[in-house]
Amino acid sequence: MSDLKVQNLRRTFGSVVALEDMNFDVAEGEFFCLLGPSSSGKTTTLRAIAGLEELDNGEVTFAGQDITDDPVQGRGMSMIFQTFALYPHLSVEANLAHPLRRAGLDSQSVRKRVGEVAELLRVTHTLKRKPTTLSGGEQQRVAIGRAIVQQPKLLLLDEPLTNLDAKLRHDMRAEFKRLHRELGMTMLYATPDQLEALTMGERVGVMRDGKVVAIGTPRELYETPQDKYVAEMVGSPPINFLTATGTADDQTSVPFLDHSVAAPGIKQDQPVTLGLRPHDIALANGGSPAATRFTGKIHLTEPLGDVTILDVNTRDITIKMVLREEVAAKLSVGEDIEISFDPKDLHIFDQSTGNRLNNDAGK
């Protein structure tokens, strides 16, 4: 059993608290993503698990053993760093061979294993070269190769795609998924990019100020975010937030609607924040209920190819919505459109605590 358990981690740098009450588990063979903005403690968490960072408090358990105070060497894990951290004075071959040599393999086995990994990652042609002469994508693949060459039980990935361009990021996301499937190792992946977390992670832990504030599958986090922060972190384009008040129990006002709509969990006069995903807003048609119809003026369009993001102004509020390209192509900026949404898609958060109120909302 090679599961990872992180309990009550605390790490401070002077007066700055980097980690506080950090808790999460990763199951054996799982692809777990830590999603959080920069300086939310992702890197510190990974470094703590690797043993590169001293902890003020807390425990790291790996494969059933407390490894909190073990030395960095010999933890049976590897890490891919944001900067790739290839050894600039060694050839690609020597880079890949280094973990094996330290593990004491004989040179023939080393050569064989390096060859296999180079083949797997398609860097065989670069073996004799120095890392600085490689392209970004090649460097990244060599970094992956060096991390997986000794078949670690746990692979830590610290924003490995940050230094790559958009096209390469896309390719590498698929590459990571492929490697995870083929190698079956546990992966812990830190990223500030919700797209990476949602597309790759089997489960995602959302981080805020040195804490994991929510854990769930990408679908759970997207469909029923437990608070306003998670709703904001997950989903692209970002969720629309609207300020509203309960008009009666289980009824809320909506700033751009004349009528109240159903909102389970809400109390009369309770100030709330409503969340409405851009994907949950549609052009009104004959079937749309009159209560949630409203008119808005198109302020801005961002065509993305298959879909278009529209900024729509209605009663001094700008909301984002997403339309399929062929629908959006018929519309132009400045045009008034009639749109609607299903009140069931509303995410209702308490205005002061940010906690989700409609927990029972089945979609």
Add this chain to the structure above:
Amino acid sequence: MARKYREIGKAGWGYTAITTIVGFIYFSPVFWIILTAFKTRRDALAVPPKLFFTPTLDNFMSVFYRTSITTGNSQATDMGLYFFNSIFIAFTSVGLAIILGTLAAYAFSRFPLKGNDTYLFIILTTRMMPPIVVIIPIFLMFRLTGLAGSYWGIMLLYTAFNIPFSVWLIKSFFDELNPEIEDAARMDGSSERRVFFGFCIPQILAGLAATFVFGLILTWNEFLFALLLTGVETRTVPVAMARTLGGEVGVDYGLLAAIVTLFLIPIFFVTFLLQNQLLRGVTFGTVKK
């Protein structure tokens, strides 16, 4: 980078002409000294200076063998020993300073103490005053401890003088390195010692070479402390050079020039060997990788 560097040999006539002139101005005194070393006494003192003359090796001969005016016998001078002293003392003390400085710089860079900057500043203060200020206390200390006139004494002093500069320079090289590379090496199973010797040092070799050459040039040419703290056996070339002034026949310019010319050779050789590293060393951190 706004534009690519010019290729070698494609600087254009303007740049070439200017650099040639500047180079000539800087090199001309050296050239004059080297020429003088090959001149007879008459040619050396000729006004205007002669550019064309019959070269002679007499001056170089008389560096090592002198004919006494009074007895007419030829006898060996101690110049060979002084050259050995200069080389031995300079290389050993700069080498020591680099070793100690590298260890200190690594510690300052990677394991900062409380008040790290203060310690670094204190180290630098030893270089803030002119050396002549401390010469009397140091001279007395050396007399008292018996270090005066010994190899150990002068080498320790030069080492001490080279350490601050080495620590500062080498620390800046360590600071430039990506610490994630060291972390990666640790995770791959390298011990702390291997991280230092196998990953940090190889990355700053150019910087170490530059530091070595700078330290060597400073130490090589040092005169004041060498004059006061070396003895007959440990005298260095700059001191010996000064002692040729005056004496039996006034200033022997040919002899002086020959010593200077020989004195240039070791440092020229080292600098030439390390010139690639030197260039990378001095531009370390100033050029974005």
